[in-house]
Amino acid sequence: MTDNLSLQQLENNDAFVQRHIGPDEAEQQHMLATLGATSLDELIAQTVPENILLEKPMQIGDAQTEESVLGYLKQVASQNKLYKSYIGMGYSDTLVPNVILRNVMENPGWYTAYTPYQPEIAQGRLQSLLNYQQMVVDLTGLEMANASLLDEGTAAAEAMALSKRVSKNKKSNVYFIADDVHPQTINVVKTRAEMFGFEVLVAPAKDAADADVFGALFQYPSTTGEITDLTDLIAAVQAKKGIASVAADILSLTLLKAPGELGADVVLGSSQRFGVPLGYGGPHAAFFATRDKFKRSLPGRIIGVSQDTRGNQALRMALQTREQHIRREKANSNICTAQVLLANMAVFYAIYHGPEGLKQIAQRVNRLTTILATGLQAKGFELAHDTWFDTITLNVGDKKSALVEKALANEINFRTDLDGQIGISVDETTSASDIAQLFDVLIGEGHGLDIDAIDAQITSESISSIPAELVRQSDFLTNEVFNTHHSETEMLRYIKHLESKDLALNHSMISLGSCTMKLNATAEMIPVTWPEFASLHPFVPVDQAKGYQQMITELSDWLVEATGYDALSMQPNSGAQGEYAGLLAIQKYHESRGDTHRNVCLIPSSAHGTNPASAQMASMKVVVVKCDAKGNVDMDDLREKAEQVSENLSCIMITYPSTHGVYEETIREICDLVHAHGGQVYMDGANMNAQVGVTSPGFIGSDVSHLNLHKTFCIPHGGGGPGMGPIGVKSHLAPFLPDHPVINVDQTTSGNGAVSAAPWGSAGILPISWVYIALMGGQGLRKATQVAILSANYMAKRLEEHFPILYTGRNDKVAHECIIDLRPLKEASGITEMDVAKRLMDYGFHAPTMSFPVAGTLMVEPTESEPLSEIDRFVDALIAIRKEIAQVESGEWTLEDNPLHNAPHTMADLVDANWSRNYSRELAVFPTAQAATNKFWPTVNRIDDVYGDRNLVCTCPSTESYAEE
Incomplete structure (x- = not known):
């Protein structure tokens, strides 16, 4: 009977908690009875060591309804100012085809699937990723591509690591970066190089010809827009047995000669502008291609064609012996570094538009840029370069401040980090009226410039901003898949055809241990595609992102409360990146104390599989600790090995509860032992779903953890990415959290190196975890x-x-x-x-x-x-x-x-x-x-x-x- 319920009880009926948790109260009682327990609290007391149970509840607030949470968050999001951004720097606004937005990005059939480790029920996304690899191979002019990486900056860092592995110049420890590479990319690569012990030389691109290096990185077009023939520079690097990498703009490659045709060994970049929202920095899929001879050093995942037992063609992840759960500390890179959902969106964008459609988009972007450049030159503006694709840089000297101020007054963002210069990048969303507004802002009204007249002049005089020798002549995207699905009907059916081959959470349970495939509720997903969150460039002035900043601050505070730590960084954009950032903070802490020799990482055999690969990325020496017959860390072996490496002990990486699925009784003793030998405790966050509200890593005694927001905090796995791996730290490690060279993340971390290309990582999916926590309450x-x-x-x-x-x-x-x-x-x-x-x-x-x-x-x-x-x-x-x-x-x-x-x-x-x-x-x-x-x-x-x-x-x-x- 429900006739006599109070108003509060009736309102609780609409609580989200009972929609998120599968078993209802009666079912929970049945399950408890099966286990011989009478309540959830009794079960926890039987299961979790008493000395790590939290003494008081988390202070996160009460559960709320979906309507109230989304209403509040909409108000928060409305504080973001959607100015017209011409900032560029590797990020471009884009028009997401609605058929892809609704049927891929907003479709649980695509976003709730897991990494395709069971390929027989993942043929749809494997086919899509194979299409993605084909797209990258075609546009870059190289033979082999992977199935995406995290972002352009980390892809460049992977290029450096590959260069060191395969370069025949074994004597050099120097990596060259052209100074016209995007600043965030330079910073991320330098951060990674420092951990590897590499020396980085940042200098004008032409200096690469005389440098003795194991590899070099160039930008094409440059960060300021210049298009340079890199052929001779690439050849000069290779002549000294170095590896030449090129970071390229993917849309420009429909018009520009492919970097592979210039001789590049590696080509990388972001595929974001192929129909993936800006999202204040992510998630976006990076592309990465190389020569066939380097395929066994290629980072990340590769999708390959095989056959099934009937001899039919079938797809799978190839070269899986490279994965860290097999090769552990010998892995090339961390396999958990992909953005599958976004790679799929990018290739669907390419399929929908086809090669001719993409080329026309690129031509339109380039024509609008040329109209802008021509008009400004006619009015006395000086351009830094006489070549461009979509970006021009103006030499404005002491007029810069006034021009920037006027632009902001007209709700326009220019690139402003260049001394005495302003950068303007045009994108797919730019219109002729936008160019006219730019003329008004930069020159003043009454300038007399006519868009159509300038366009006619460019056409009649055959004006081109692309050097003739760098105009693309080779075909691309010739495979049938890129030349078939251009109507919405065809596209819709192709997307559904692939989706139907994949088992996702909208069909049945995915009971993957250590991967926490839980409900990704619709209410949590809705804000991701709100324009206020989806359309913000990551480098806008912070006062234009107040909604994001408030949401990120509130989410950070909740996560600090849930973890028992003192500070948190949102920058790591995967669990693997979180592990890396956490180890980086530990190493920086030791260095600050003069303990530069501490480089040994103890890893129990029960730890999460990504740990050894991350330790290798931080140039640590891994020492494996045994486990006993019950799956617990062997304390005698730990004591012995901690004593052996005491002088050089940096940290232990431990997963809790262990990957063996048990709460180890000795966890506090383990923390104390490592601390006694001068080490830090890194607690892997993979199993936080067994801690939240019951215990916490900070309370147990850990110093740092990453949090898999795509596990415990409901960001979906996206078929193998996106993810987020923010790290929580105790106060003594807080000064060593990542910063960013373009947008300062926090005054206390100013000057620290970045680990991801965007200041707050994949900020566009953080609303998912925010909504989850707000709906659930403490x-x-x-x-x-x-x-x-x-x-x-x-x-x-x-x-x-x-x-x-x-x-x-x-x-x-x-x-x-x-x-x-x-x-x-x-x-x-x-x-x-x-x-x-x-x-x-x-x-x-x-x-x-x-x-x-x-x-x-x-x-x-x-x-x-x-x-x-x-x-x-x-x-x-x-x-x-x-x-x-x-x-x-x-x-x-x-x-x-x-x-x-x-x-x-x-x-x-x-x-x-x-x-x-x-x-x-x-x-x-x-x-x-x-x-x-x-x-x-x-x-x-x-x-x-x-x-x-x-x-x-x-x-x-x-x-x-x-x-x-």
Whole structure:
């Protein structure tokens, strides 16, 4: 009965908390009873060490309704001033095609998918990423591209690292950067170089010809707009066995000679202006291409063409042995450095417009820039260069202040960081009327300039701002996919065609341990595409971004409260970047104390897989600490190794709860031990979903953590990116947080190096986490943690009769995830963890994390958002699979002829007229009634990884190859 509820109780019915948390109160009680507990608090007391339980609740406020939160945030966002920005510097406003905005960026079928580690149910985004690689290869003129990096600045840093790995000039430790590269890129590369121990030489581009360097970086066109033929400079660097990299503007490459044709070894840049909103700096996908001979040193992910068991073409992530969970500290780079959702948006933009459409956009941008330049020159303005694509730089001397002030009065932003100069960059959104307004502002009204007359003059006199020898002659985007889908109907269907091949959270549970695939609520996503947040250039004056600054400050305060730290940096734009920034702060802290020799990083074998790769990026020596039989850090081994490296100990990187899925009882002792040897404690934030409101890294004794906002705080994974990895620190590390060379982040960090291209990282997705926390409130966040722990323990309890649970903590409880040990079954039956993972697809599920952190296991994390019915459905699927394994054990099915070994099954199997297997097609594709009613069809059979690596193809196959198939 609800007749006698109070007003407060009735209003609570609309609370978001119960919409975010999957199991309702009755279901929670059922789950608790299964575990022998009477309440969530009792379960937490049974699970979490008493000495780390928080003594008082978080001060984050009460849960709110979606309407009130979005209404408030809209008021905050309205403080952002949407001036017309001509700042450029690698960021351009763009027109996002609405068909892409609605059906990709705002579509959970695209933004809630996970990294395509299970390629049979990720063929859609793999195809899109292959298209992206093809686009990059075509435009750059090189042979091999990856599937995106984080931003242009970090891509340039990766180019430097690649250059050092492959350069034959082993004697040089100097990296050259032309002084006309974007300033934020120079800064990010210098920050990375310092950690690697490289010397950086920043000088005019022409000086590269005489420098003895292992690599060089040029900008094309330059940051001030000049278009220079880099052929001879590139050749000079290569003549001394150096590697030549070029940071390029992607739209300009439709008109300019490809850098690969100039001889470049590496070409990189941002694909943001291909239909990705500015978002105050991100998320944006960087592109990165290189020569085929350097493919095994290429950073990040590469999508390759392979084949499935039927011999059909199928896509997968290639060269996976490079990943850090296999190569650990020997990894080339951190694999968690991609922006998949944004790369997909960029390539859909290219597909929608096609090569001719892109070229016309570029020609229009260039023509408007030329009209502006011609008119200003006619009125006595002096241009810094006589070549340009979309950017001109005016030499204005002491008139600069007055011109900038007048522009601001007319709600216009110029580039102002150049001494005695003003930069103006035109983009796709610029109109002829905008150029007319610029004439009025710069020259004064009554100037007499006529846009059409100038345009006619340019046409009749064949005026060109691009040197004849640098005009592009080669074709690009010739593959059929870029020449087919130009109507909205075709585009809409192509997007849906690819989406239907991918399993995302809008279909079923994705129980990936350590990846926290929880609800990304619609209300959290809505503000991302509000113009007030989406359309702001990252380098606008801070007083034009008051809404962003307020939102970021409030979110930072909440995260500081949740972590128990004292300060926070939002700049790291992925978890990997957060790890790197945290280690950087630790090293800078040691240096400030004269402890420059401290460079050893202890990493337990139970730590998160990205940790060793990040430590390598910070030039640390990794020492692995053993774990005991229960999955805990082996304290004797830790004491011994800490003592051995005491003099040089920099830090420990530890994940808590551990990646083994347990709350270690000795965590405070570990922190104290490391501190006693002069080290710092880096606590990986991957498992914060088991801490928020219950404990906190700062309270436990850690010095720094990164926070995966794309895990615990609800930013979606986007098919493998975007992410955000802000770092929280104790006060003694706060002075060493990242700053930015263009926009000062904080007075206390002034002058520190940047780790990402934008001051506040991927600020455009921070509203997601802000809305989540505001909707949940302090109590709601704590309950989310409690229910995540409840769901994991309920799942482990139901499964333990059928599979060994590898590690448990106090009272045989797990944390928010558990590891199913398949090794005994493999020994008894021959069935592998891969077989189980692929068979789960036939039941309609994405596999849990496979063979990490322990080979031969599955790591399962249900999160708090999955309802009991879905948890039970998943458990029932695993139990059914266990029965199938038993039939192999008994000999009823052979090891080669059983539904696990041949999984996943496709429509091709269902209609196979020559089916001759020892089990029915119905069992293959409809193993349960639930699988039949909610069937997700893998579009390819099991993919041959070895074939794909031996026959590496990372661009789009021709139409003929599909026809032959």
